Amino acid sequence: MEDLFSLAGKTAWVTGAAYGIGYAIAKAYAQAGAKIVFNCSRQETVDRGLEAYKKDGIEAKGYVCDVTDEEAVKKLLHTIEEEVGPVDILVNNAGMIRRIPMTEMEASEFRRVVDVDLIGPFIVSKAVIPSMIERGGGKIINICSMMSELGRETVSAYASAKGGLKMLTKNIASEYGAYNIQCNGIGPGYIATEQTAPLREKQPDGSRHPFDRFIISKTPAERWGDAEDLMGPAIFLASKASDFVNGHILYVDGGILAYIGKQP
Numbered sequence: 001m002e003d004l005f006s007l008a009g010k011t012a013w014v015t016g017a018a019y020g021i022g023y024a025i026a027k028a029y030a031q032a033g034a035k036i037v038f039n040c041s042r043q044e045t046v047d048r049g050l051e052a053y054k055k056d057g058i059e060a061k062g063y064v065c066d067v068t069d070e071e072a073v074k075k076l077l078h079t080i081e082e083e084v085g086p087v088d089i090l091v092n093n094a095g096m097i098r099r100i101p102m103t104e105m106e107a108s109e110f111r112r113v114v115d116v117d118l119i120g121p122f123i124v125s126k127a128v129i130p131s132m133i134e135r136g137g138g139k140i141i142n143i144c145s146m147m148s149e150l151g152r153e154t155v156s157a158y159a160s161a162k163g164g165l166k167m168l169t170k171n172i173a174s175e176y177g178a179y180n181i182q183c184n185g186i187g188p189g190y191i192a193t194e195q196t197a198p199l200r201e202k203q204p205d206g207s208r209h210p211f212d213r214f215i216i217s218k219t220p221a222e223r224w225g226d227a228e229d230l231m232g233p234a235i236f237l238a239s240k241a242s243d244f245v246n247g248h249i250l251y252v253d254g255g256i257l258a259y260i261g262k263q264p
């Protein structure tokens with residue numbers, strides 16, 4: 001049974017895994033036996049990640065690479081294969097959000113969010129799939145979102161990108177499942193990371209942010225998720241245990257998507 005969830009001998013590339021959700025997933029993979037590679041778009045973030053991995057006793061390799069830059073991604077993959085080995089597991093985690101009312105959002109701002117959150121996973125997946133085919137298979141995990149299913153004010157670009165990422169996940173599963181590549185998504189609910197910090201900021205009077213209270217009322221678990229809540233589901237989708245799971249979005253949301261919300 002242990003072997004079913006083991007990642008021993010595997011190389012996992014987790015994009016954007018300097019902290020937050022990506023870091024937690026990469027840490028879980030390291031504890032399951034995988035070699036870890038990650039990239040961020042800024043050197044200072046890569047350095048921050050390397051320090052964190054070292055502190056946790058994890059030998060990770062970090063590189064500066066913007067996932068929207070196709071040539072840079074191809075070069076990085078070549079470097080990874082030279083320095084670490086072929087990529088067995090890819091997690092498209094790198095992402096960004098801009099919370100702006102749609103009618104006030106510049107097309108360039110909308111385009112950048114879609115570039116990072118949707119085109120980036122396309123570029124990185126397109127780069128790794130050929131070598132996965134050559135080696136008899138692989139695992140691709142796309143970090144989707146509740147916004148792959150639901151909209152809300154100010155996140156039109158992000159929801160459009162994450163909705164697209166859900167369908168890209170299903171399409172990679174459809175197009176490459178015959179090569180023993182499983183492509184699935186994880187849809188985190190509201191997770192306490194730097195990305196959601198503005199939604200949890202304490203009010204001047206010390207009370208909870210209205211959005212914070214709103215999420216608590218919408219979550220059966222009555223709490224925000226932690227990045228660590230994603231570790232088990234991520235190991236499942238990267239291991240032999242999920243070899244017949246393909247094109248699935250696994251929501252890890254404390255039950256928000258199942259729940260109408262607590263009566264005020």
Ligand code: NAP
Nearest residue numbers: 016020021040041042045066067093094095188191193195
């Ligand atoms: P985060 O704290 O904002 O971290 C994002 C990471 O991605 C950073 O390391 C960042 O480093 C990197 N990154 C951003 N743009 C990049 C680019 N163009 N190329 C390479 N790396 C890039 O995010 P998080 O909250 O951990 O979320 C991680 C993923 O989960 C994202 O896809 C997010 O949309 C998704 N998600 C988050 C939540 C949540 O509640 N937190 C829920 C559902 C889904 P640099 O800035 O240095 O590039």
Ligand code: GCO
Nearest residue numbers: 097145146147188189190196
């Ligand atoms: C927001 C939040 C969400 C979460 C996550 C929910 O502004 O609504 O940032 O988008 O990050 O994607 O699953």
